[in-house]
Amino acid sequence: MIDATHITSLFENATEGIVLTNSAGKIILVNPAAEEMFDYTKEELTGNLIEILIPEKFVQHHHQLREGFYHQPSDRVMGQNRDLHARKKDGTEMPVEVSLSHYEKDGELFVIAFVIDITRRKEIENDMLKQKTELEKITHKIRQLNASLEVKVEERTLILKEALQKLERSQQELSEALDKERQLNEIKSRFVSMASHEFRTPLSTVLSSASLLSKYTGPDDQGKRDKHIQRIKNSVNHLNDILEDFLSLGKLNEDKVEKNTDEVNLKEILSDTIEEMKGILKKDQRFELSCNGDCIAYTDKKLFKNILINLIGNAIKFSEEDKLISIKGTNAGHTAIISVTDRGIGISEEDQKHLFSSFFRGANANNIQGTGMGLHIVKRYVELLRGQIQIQSQLNKGTTVTFAIPINLP
DSSP states (O other): OOOOHHHHHHHHHHEEEEEEEOTSSSSEOHEEEEEHHHHHHHHHTTTBBBGSSSOOOOOOOOHHHHHHHHHHHOOOSTOOOOOEEOTTTTTTTTEEEEEEEEETTTEEEEEEEEEEEEEHHHHHHHHHHHHHHHHHHHHHHHHHHHHHHHGGHHHHHHHHHHHHHHHEEEEHHHHHHHHHHHHHHHHHHHHHHHHHHHHHHHHHHHHHHHHHHHTOOOOGGGHHHHHHHHHHHHHHHHHHHHHHHHHHHHHTTTTOOOOOEEEEHHHHHHHHHHHHGGGOOOTEEEEEEESSOOOOEEEEEHHHHHHHHHHHHHHTTTSSOEEEEEEEEEEEEEEEEEEEEESOOOOOHHHTTTTTTTOOOOOGTTOOOOOOHHHHHHHHHHTTTEEEEEEEEEEEEEEEEEEEEEOOOO
């Protein structure tokens, strides 16, 4: 059971505004982020109808929408494909994103609104659109200038080319930014809860260790300094792993992961990867590698190695000290079959159904660092290699992840 202190801390320190209303539409609870966002104190908001935060022009009809939601409540993101605005204490409006959730207690329906101020994002989008318009005007002027300056053909061509390239880059950046925003909207609810936990711990470690370093100035304090420097390095590496997961997921969602097929020796990759990862083994953990033949294959070496690193890293992470981790490679005709087996905490049958979903974490892994994206990314990589992946696991006995890819001999 989660400590109530953690729930209170999450509510108080969340960067999203959180507003809780009862079945009558009255505000009964707001967090500090919502107070700051709307320039109200919680005393000023508590007891008022939610319409106090709705722009004046929508107040008259908003109660009908609210009653409709209470009649058929469902968790959802509001305002898809249209802009939403909220009203601050001084009457000014601000663009927002709002997600609604609900629950019942003692027979009464309560609604939670998660509110994000997207004023800055809208300003960036508007600035990008203005930049695009300005670049189009510049391009038009350059074309007019070219018509009257025939004697400067080379100079004119160069200017036009640079302007067009700049316009294309601007349009591409705008398109990419909007695509990323749409994807972020889809995952933001799960990301907020995950990131709040995953980022806070290493950042707190970095801050506390950095503060303590300044106190250890004596020649006999080198051991203490080294200890805190290592803690900072470990925390930064963990943050880097989280960011790498998000970058990989973003590239996959944008179809930007390129596959470069080449001749590779799978046995060599297995051996090299295991050697590289010995540095992160826990005390007395050890590897056992078996591979029949060199297994020459035509596949993407980088994707193959990323799959191995992720699976072996999981085996290390979810196993205790003094546990054996087995890696096995088999050449089965036109297919290479690789398995990674640990003797760790295992995965329940219920959780195994969802392991390849993004942001999913097993019920018994909540106290172990991770983003819940690793196996989702691995599955996507395996599919890019036209392969298949499966998991066999028992609680407290261990897990075996097996993937098979075509060898693709010429």
